[in-house]
Amino acid sequence: MACGQFTPVTTRREMLRQSANSFGLMALAGMLNQANSASAAASVTLDPKNPLAVRQPHFPPRAKRIIFLFMHGGPSQVDTFDPKPLLKRDNGKPYPGQKPRVQFAATGNLLASPWEFRKYGQCGTEVSDLFPHVAKHVDKMCVIRSIHANNSAHGGALLQLHTGSDTFVRPSIGSWVTYGLGSENQNLPGFVTICPTLGHGGVQNWSSAFLPAAFQGTPIGDAATPAKNASLRHITNAKNSQSLQRQQLDLLRDLNQSHLQPLGPDLALEGRINSFELAFRMQTEAPTLMDISNETKETLELYGINGGPTDNFGRQCLLARRFAEKGVRFIQCTHSYKWDQHGNLRNGHGSNAKEVDQGIAGLLEDLSRRGLLDDTLVWWGGEFGRTPTAQGNDGRDHNPHAFSMWLAGGGVKGGTTFGETDDYGYYSVKDKVHMHDLHATILALMGMDHEKLTYRYAGRDFRLTDVHGRIVKEIMA
Known part of the structure; x- marks a missing residue:
C-alpha cells in the first residue's frame, strides 16, 4: 500500500447489506432445487x-x-x-x-x-x-x-x-x-x-x-x-360397425393431434382423446359385464x-x-x-x-x-x-x-x-x-x-x- 493512501473499513452491517441479495438468491436456488428434486422423485410418470x-x-x-x-x-x-x-x-x-x-x-x-x-x-x-x-x-x-x-x-x-x-x-x-x-x-x-x-x-x-x-x-x-x-352410456353402437368406428376415431385422433402439435400440452383435449379411445374399447367387455x-x-x-x-x-x-x-x-x-x-x-x-x-x-x-x-x-x-x-x-x-x-x-x-x-x-x-x-x-x-x-x-x-x-x-x- 502506498504511503498516505487510505482504505475505508467495511463494517459488518455494510457487508451484510451488500451481500443480502446474493445470500437470498443462493437460498432460493437451494430451496427450488430441493423442491424440484422432491417433486421429480414423487411424481407419477404417465404415458x-x-x-x-x-x-x-x-x-x-x-x-x-x-x-x-x-x-x-x-x-x-x-x-x-x-x-x-x-x-x-x-x-x-x-x-x-x-x-x-x-x-x-x-x-x-x-x-x-x-x-x-x-x-x-x-x-x-x-x-x-x-x-x-x-x-x-x-x-x-x-x-x-x-x-x-x-x-x-x-x-x-x-x-x-x-x-x-x-x-x-x-x-x-x-x-x-x-x-x-x-x-x-x-x-x-x-x-x-x-x-x-x-x-x-x-x-x-x-x-x-x-x-x-x-x-x-x-x-x-x-x-x-x-x-x-x-x-x-354409449357403450354400444347399433348403427356403425366397429371397423367403421375405428376409422372415424383414427381420423378424429389425427385431427386432434395436429391441433395439439403447435399448441403443446392440452389436458382437456388429451383427456377427450383418451375418453374416445376408452369408450371404443369398452364395447368389447362392458355390455357383457353389466349383464x-x-x-x-x-x-x-x-x-x-x-x-x-x-x-x-x-x-x-x-x-x-x-x-x-x-x-x-x-x-x-x-x-x-x-x-x-x-x-x-x-x-x-x-x-x-x-x-x-x-x-x-x-x-x-x-x-x-x-x-x-x-x-x-x-x-x-x-x-x-x-x-x-x-x-x-x-x-x-x-x-x-x-x-x-x-x-x-x-x-x-x-x-x-x-x-x-x-x-x-x-x-x-x-x-x-x-x-x-x-x-x-x-x-x-x-x-x-x-x-x-x-x-x-x-x-x-x-x-x-x-x-x-x-x-x-x-x-x-
Missing part, C-alpha cells in the same frame, strides 16, 4: 397415449383394488358397530360431558339405541341387530370405532370423505388411486361409481379435479335410477336380488364384484340418501339396514369364495356419525366427532376393533383416526406412500392427505 397403463406401487401392496360401500346420510355409530351400555342405562338423562361448541342443530338428553348388540364370530365383536347378515363376517373385518372428521354438514363432509378437503375442489380418492396405479384392464375405466349421489357435492365426489381427465370416475346411473336400470343374467340363481339369492327391498343395493354389490373380477381398480356403491335420521330413527335405520345388509354380506361371502377378498379392500361407512343425544323424540343429529367404519380383506387384520369413543359415543377418545389418517392407511394398503403420491398444480405439490395423515399400521395384518 400420454395410455394414462391408465399399470404402474408399480411404491412398496408391495396388500390390496389390488377397493370396493367402497358408501352409506350416504351418516349411519349412527351407537346403533350399528359401537355398543354403549351406559347409553342404555342413562337413557333420558342429560349428557354429562360438554357438547360441541358448534352443533348442526340442538339436541336434548341421551337416547338409548333401540337395537340390541350381540357378539359374533370367533373374535366376539359386538354388532347391532340392524346387521344380522354382515355380523356373520366379523372375523373378516376390522371395525374402526374412532373415526373423526371436520365438517358437520353433508356437503362438506362428503367432500372431505371423498377428496380429503371439505372446502376446495380436489381429486377424489378413486382418482388418486388410479393415478398412482393405473388400471389392470385397459378395456374398462379404472374407477367406476355405481348409482352415485348427485347432491352434496355431486360430481365433485368422483371428479379428477386437476388430475388428468382419464382418472375421473365413470358413473353408472345415478342415485335417482334403480340399479336394475343403471347403465354405462348379470348369466349369474346362478344361488348367487342372485346370496345378494338378495329377488325384487324385494334388498334387490337394489344387492345389484350394486354384485356389479362391484364383477368389476373387481375384471381388474377395475376402484369401485364405489352408494346407498343414497337415506341414513339422515333426524327423526324416525327406529324405522329409518331399520329399513336402510334391511336394504343393504344382505347385499354387503353376499359381497363378502362371494369375494371370499372366489379368492378375491385377500387382495380386495372392502370399505364401509358414511360421511359422519350421529349424536348419542336425541333430536326430538326419536332422532339423532350429525356428529363428525365420532363414528365407525369398517374395512375387510386386502391386508386388514380381520376379527378386530380399533379405537374407542367415550362412554356414550359422542367423541373419539382413544387411538383416534382422522379422515386423513384413514386415507393414508387405505393408500398404504394399496402400496402407495401418501406423502409421495403427489401432483404438481398451481405451483405446488398436492396430495390426497394434504399436509396431514398418519398410517394406522395397527390395523394391518
Whole structure:
C-alpha cells in the first residue's frame, strides 16, 4: 500500500447489506432445487397415449383394488358397530360431558339405541341387530370405532370423505388411486361409481379435479335410477360397425393431434382423446359385464336380488364384484340418501339396514369364495356419525366427532376393533383416526406412500392427505 493512501473499513452491517441479495438468491436456488428434486422423485410418470397403463406401487401392496360401500346420510355409530351400555342405562338423562361448541342443530338428553348388540364370530365383536347378515363376517373385518372428521354438514363432509378437503375442489380418492396405479384392464375405466349421489357435492365426489381427465370416475346411473336400470352410456353402437368406428376415431385422433402439435400440452383435449379411445374399447367387455343374467340363481339369492327391498343395493354389490373380477381398480356403491335420521330413527335405520345388509354380506361371502377378498379392500361407512343425544323424540343429529367404519380383506387384520369413543359415543377418545389418517392407511394398503403420491398444480405439490395423515399400521395384518 502506498504511503498516505487510505482504505475505508467495511463494517459488518455494510457487508451484510451488500451481500443480502446474493445470500437470498443462493437460498432460493437451494430451496427450488430441493423442491424440484422432491417433486421429480414423487411424481407419477404417465404415458400420454395410455394414462391408465399399470404402474408399480411404491412398496408391495396388500390390496389390488377397493370396493367402497358408501352409506350416504351418516349411519349412527351407537346403533350399528359401537355398543354403549351406559347409553342404555342413562337413557333420558342429560349428557354429562360438554357438547360441541358448534352443533348442526340442538339436541336434548341421551337416547338409548333401540337395537340390541350381540357378539359374533370367533373374535366376539359386538354388532347391532340392524346387521344380522354382515355380523356373520366379523372375523373378516376390522371395525374402526374412532373415526373423526371436520365438517358437520353433508356437503362438506362428503367432500372431505371423498377428496380429503371439505372446502376446495380436489381429486377424489378413486382418482388418486388410479393415478398412482393405473388400471389392470385397459378395456374398462379404472374407477367406476355405481348409482352415485348427485347432491352434496355431486360430481365433485368422483371428479379428477386437476388430475388428468382419464382418472375421473365413470358413473353408472345415478342415485335417482334403480340399479336394475343403471347403465354405462354409449357403450354400444347399433348403427356403425366397429371397423367403421375405428376409422372415424383414427381420423378424429389425427385431427386432434395436429391441433395439439403447435399448441403443446392440452389436458382437456388429451383427456377427450383418451375418453374416445376408452369408450371404443369398452364395447368389447362392458355390455357383457353389466349383464348379470348369466349369474346362478344361488348367487342372485346370496345378494338378495329377488325384487324385494334388498334387490337394489344387492345389484350394486354384485356389479362391484364383477368389476373387481375384471381388474377395475376402484369401485364405489352408494346407498343414497337415506341414513339422515333426524327423526324416525327406529324405522329409518331399520329399513336402510334391511336394504343393504344382505347385499354387503353376499359381497363378502362371494369375494371370499372366489379368492378375491385377500387382495380386495372392502370399505364401509358414511360421511359422519350421529349424536348419542336425541333430536326430538326419536332422532339423532350429525356428529363428525365420532363414528365407525369398517374395512375387510386386502391386508386388514380381520376379527378386530380399533379405537374407542367415550362412554356414550359422542367423541373419539382413544387411538383416534382422522379422515386423513384413514386415507393414508387405505393408500398404504394399496402400496402407495401418501406423502409421495403427489401432483404438481398451481405451483405446488398436492396430495390426497394434504399436509396431514398418519398410517394406522395397527390395523394391518
